[in-house]
């Protein structure tokens with residue numbers, strides 16, 4: 453206990469001394485966060501924060517020290533998290549490297565792949581994207597057709613990926629390819645790591661209903677990828693894909709744990725609906741719906757905390773992550789819907805002087821939330837997984 457108290461005091465002192473004051477400002481959007489990568493163009497404070505945190509391995513606090521991680525115990529990592537929250541410090545780095553491919557490589561990567569990629573993920577040098585979905589293969593992902601043909605110590609890739617989030621900003625992609633066309637569909641897939649600068653990779657952004665273009669079509673034409681970039685075994689990529697989806701679904705649900713948001717529901721309701729003279733939101737129906745959302749959120753937060761503790765103790769998220777993904781994304785949609793309703797006509801702004809920036813963001817966040825129940829596997833697919841693999845119901 454004394455050691456942990458000392459760790460807490462040292463951590464607080466170090467954070468106060470080393471965090472640039474601007475890093476204690478809340479993020480206005482995900483785009484403001486540091487995703488790292490060769491193509492990133494971040495303000496000096498963001499880069500300084502990344503540098504000092506990654507030098508201690510605190511961008512990945514519990515990853516092993518030998519690969520550049522912080523090597524912290526579960527309790528120490530929790531203390532770091534708490535002290536950062538007290539000082540309102542934003543994470544120094546986010547992204548698919550930390551949340552998806554890093555954990556998979558630590559579990560299943562070859563020693564060479566770990567040594568090559570994990571330290572670069574910790575330092576935020578490489579930004580990753582996910583090449584799973586194809587035009588004909590979304591929910592039925594195992595039907596994917598991107599072909600990889602062996603040529604000596606390389607594979608030659610041909611095919612198309614779609615909905616590749618941030619592909620135009622990414623440096624590397626983890627990609628699922630078909631290496632055996634004769635085998636049953638789940639048995640002929642391989643999980644590869646591919647440099648996006650390889651000749652033959654072309655990326656085309658797709659514009660979304662929310663007005664932004666975070667994801668892309670990715671075309672692969674005779675792209676050469678070394679065989680040493682296989683994660684796991686050749687033709688056993690499906691088990692890697694599923695293990696990574698466990699991390700992805702937990703990460704998506706984690707994004708919806710309650711945040712200290714300036715537009716929190718209560719503040720919004722007081723402002724747009726008004727108060728009844730006793731400090732309560734004036735409309736009883738709105739009060740009721742807000743209470744339900746906040747109670748459901750509290751249950752989700754507690755469940756998340758339990759699963760996060762298990763993960764820190766070494767239990768990788770399994771099919772249970774589908775429960776978090778399903779509930780977190782459906783709840784976020786309910787919250788966004790309610791926020792827009794509370795704001796009334798001010799919740800339907802797109803641009804122009806009649807709307808404050810926060811109101812325009814409200815509308816765009818609401819539209820963006822529609823995708824939450826699709827990305828990482830749709831709600832229907834999560835329910836199928838829960839039925840079969842968590843509850844053990846028959847097909």
Ligand SMILES: Cc1cc2nc3c(=O)[nH]c(=O)nc-3n(C[C@H](O)[C@H](O)[C@H](O)COP(=O)(O)OP(=O)(O)OC[C@H]3O[C@@H](n4cnc5c(N)ncnc54)[C@H](O)[C@@H]3O)c2cc1C
Pocket residue numbers: 581582583584585586587588589590591592614615616617618667823824826827828829830831832833836
């Ligand atoms: C915001 C966002 C980001 C994304 N980022 C990425 C990314 O970075 N990389 C990537 O590879 N992909 C990404 N995707 C793609 C995503 O994984 C797919 O959209 C998703 O898996 C669904 O596939 P689909 O769009 O082809 O829909 P389909 O599979 O065609 O499904 C259409 C409808 O049918 C339902 N359905 C299908 N099969 C069943 C079934 N067996 N039982 C019940 N209902 C069923 C679905 O639930 C859905 O409602 C992203 C998607 C979104 C929205």
